[in-house]
Amino acid sequence: MVIFFDIDGTLIDESEQMPHSAREAIREAKENGHICMINTGRAANMVSEDLRKMAGMDGYLFGCGTMIEYRGEILFHKTFTVSEAENIIEGLRRYQIDAVLEGASRTFCPYPEETFSVEFRRFSEKWLRDGYRCYAWDNAAGYFDKFYSYMGDKKNREGFMEEFGDRLDFIDREKGYYEVTPKGFSKASGMERMAGIMQFSMDDTVAIGDSNNDLSMLKRAGRAVAMAKSSAEVLKTADFITTDVNDEGIRNALKWLGAI
Numbered sequence: 001m002v003i004f005f006d007i008d009g010t011l012i013d014e015s016e017q018m019p020h021s022a023r024e025a026i027r028e029a030k031e032n033g034h035i036c037m038i039n040t041g042r043a044a045n046m047v048s049e050d051l052r053k054m055a056g057m058d059g060y061l062f063g064c065g066t067m068i069e070y071r072g073e074i075l076f077h078k079t080f081t082v083s084e085a086e087n088i089i090e091g092l093r094r095y096q097i098d099a100v101l102e103g104a105s106r107t108f109c110p111y112p113e114e115t116f117s118v119e120f121r122r123f124s125e126k127w128l129r130d131g132y133r134c135y136a137w138d139n140a141a142g143y144f145d146k147f148y149s150y151m152g153d154k155k156n157r158e159g160f161m162e163e164f165g166d167r168l169d170f171i172d173r174e175k176g177y178y179e180v181t182p183k184g185f186s187k188a189s190g191m192e193r194m195a196g197i198m199q200f201s202m203d204d205t206v207a208i209g210d211s212n213n214d215l216s217m218l219k220r221a222g223r224a225v226a227m228a229k230s231s232a233e234v235l236k237t238a239d240f241i242t243t244d245v246n247d248e249g250i251r252n253a254l255k256w257l258g259a260i
Contacts, residue, residue, distance in 0.1 A: 001259060002200055003029065004039035004061070004191060004217055005250075006209035007047070010227055011038070011055060013245050018054040022250035026056060029259040037061060037070075037194075039187050041171075041179050041213050043102035043145055044069070046132075064171070064181045064213065065190025066145040067104055068197070075197055077104065078145060078182060084167070085141040091164060092137075092149070095156040099149035099180075100127070101140045107132060108140035119176065120150040146185070152176035171213045174231075179213050188216035208242075208253055210234055225253045 005011050005026075012018045026036050039061040040047065047060065059070035068076040080088065085101075092099055098120035101108040111134070115121040127134065151157035161170060169186065171179040187207075195202055207214065207221035210230040218224035218237045226238035227249050235241060242253040254260045 001204055001206055001257065002035045002037065002195075003206045003208065003254075003257070003259065004037050004187075004221065005055075005057075006211070006214050007038060007040045007042060007051070009210040009229065009245060010208055010214075011245070011250065012051070016051070018051070019246055019248070019250070021248045022245070023054060023056065025251040025254045025260055029254050030056070030058065032259060034259050035059075039190060039207065039209075039217055041146075041148075041187070043067070043107070044104040045106060046102060059194075061187065061190035061194065062104070063102060063145040063185075064179065064187055065185045065193065066181065068190060068194050070194070070198070076193060078185065079103065079142070080144060080182065082142040085144060088147075088164070088168075089137050089140065091160060095160040096153070097149055097151055097156060097160055098124075099147040100134075101137065101144035101147045103140070103144040106135050106140075106143055108137050108144060109134040110137065117150055117152055119152055123150065146179065146181045148173075149178050149180055150176050151178055173212060186216040187214060188220035191217055191220060206257055206259075208250070223257065225256070 030036055035058050037059045038057050041064050043063040061068055066078045096116040098115050098117055112121045112124045167183055169181050169183055203222045205221045206223045207217040208225040210227040212231050224238045226234045226241045228244045240256050243249045
């Protein structure tokens, strides 16, 4: 099997710690011949070396399928061109939409005093408190693959989506937040692209996740596992609902799959 894991709420908890039981279960699954991959909305630079070491994965699908890394080799990378990026940034400013622009090597976001909304200002302040380094939007063109945005204003949101809907896909993360990717890219498309490169059947895949940006991979995988504290849509999609991340959720999921 090829097993794809989400990160937040699946492999790690709110304190960004990965339970020992999850690490050991993944190690056992790999020893039993299964390929273990992270499939995340995070761009590559947002997955720390500490997390890589904790997880011990065979590879990574970053940025909702915009980048594939397998055993240290980059197999695929899609980023917005300079002209595409400049057009997106101009549109975000014109519609007064806040966003974190996520790239393989850097993250670009407004400082709290530069945000358009109170909601995103709080998000930005927490982001900086958590130690993430951000660069200015003016330096982002050609260096970001996707973005995470707050579109709380209905008129501005609808205007931006209508203008850019032929070039971008929008994943509703609820409460006004959206994950935005190049058209046709998702966690599912990343799995399919990797299956084509490595010549494995999608019937032999498993996806494990908890939030709405996991829905595409859960629906596309041969089998779908939801964490106990998942969104309502994810729970409805799952073939199996495991326990919480801190209650041996990954170990119980891999036992159910027969991977360990």
